[in-house]
Amino acid sequence: MLRIDGRPVPRLFVEAGLEAGHAVPLADAQHHYLARVMRLKQGDAVALFNGRDGEWLAHLDGGGAVARRCLRDQGLEPDIWLVFAPMKKDRLRFLVEKATELGVSALVPAMTEHTSAPAPRIAKLRDWAIEAAEQCGRLSVPDCSAPQAMAAILETWDEARCLILCDETGGGKPAMAVFARGAQAPAALLVGPEGGFSGGERDLIGQVPVSVAVGLGPRILRAETAAVAALAYWQAAQGDARLNPAVARDIKDP
């Protein structure tokens, strides 16, 4: 949790550019949260990020805020997508929240032949991802794409991005052994539905030249657990889990 002069300070994602002295409009929901829930007043401090300009200290001013100074530069983040078959609401929300906390760069819902859950609303995925990004200190929000048919995603796959199949049939080598072999970035982790991929979908995956199958250990994981575990393994071997941990920050204002 970010603190300024010892007080916890809300972190908010905004669309507007962040530059010293510039006014930043806040959404009604954000304004209501700051005023009613957090009980902040005019001139109080908040932290803002937009996925482009880093993290900024800002002060509430009218219905918005004025950016004062940059607290953290944007920097690069791991380029790791999660292509997943949507599950029912609670588990889907969990997957979006946890994948965001674990640093996923894009959430790509894929409607497979064995997917029983309805196609998720992209706005809902994005709301959950923003909330998790604000809470975990990320400087970005993962891209959320509209649900597409699995076959369509595979048929147009960009071969510059390694496709890592989390193989629920046990066909793959242990994920850590594969990830340790060298860089699979940019990459995408592919997790199927509880019912598994169809034969046709498995054929299409096999036809992607940059696809590799990995296993996630000796137990059979639920789809959302597989997604979170695969992301943790990838971050551990290839991504930013090897970086020093987040440090609790207390910033002076001004």
Added chain:
Amino acid sequence: MLRIDGRPVPRLFVEAGLEAGHAVPLADAQHHYLARVMRLKQGDAVALFNGRDGEWLAHLDGGGAVARRCLRDQGLEPDIWLVFAPMKKDRLRFLVEKATELGVSALVPAMTEHTSAPAPRIAKLRDWAIEAAEQCGRLSVPDCSAPQAMAAILETWDEARCLILCDETGGGKPAMAVFARGAQAPAALLVGPEGGFSGGERDLIGQVPVSVAVGLGPRILRAETAAVAALAYWQAAQGDARLNPAVARDIKDP
């Protein structure tokens, strides 16, 4: 999912011993599930495990089942505990389910000074753990201990078990770097409440000679996310995530 002659077969945890030809009583809830939900009839096949005798093929017989033959030997599992500050119900259930899927050997709820959630009922934790163990193909159910005060747990800590503090203040080295240094087994992962540990609790942790602080990467994880990520990292470096994956099984009967 275990299949016998191509049909998905329920896996059930039982308390009784499993031996060829022996009758195994089933709980009313199990019997109801098999008869009403799975629509199984007398003589139909189920798979049973009790955490001691491996996995057995059994046939329904009266109100119980008769064990026929051993499908998998028990074998050893990683000895990795999770000591955690309970969170509210949905996130707690998620933690128990995911930790069980990821092979935790014991769930140890610790009531910390900053824990706001109520003490969980041990029977509820165990029900969730059993359900997850049945679903993920485990041959065991994690031990679930009654909630105790964090201080009491630390003051009586067995020094034969490494205590791995998931340090939310950023004090620790990256978990994978620490785990790669060598065996920390038997071990326990310690995850505090959202509010963090109190100063007194941190002092007690520091006084445990076998304690080591680790960091879980550059983002600030929710407590249940930290627990799942730390367990995944430990399994990846020290545990059974390096083993070959579970293979979808189809067994002939007889």
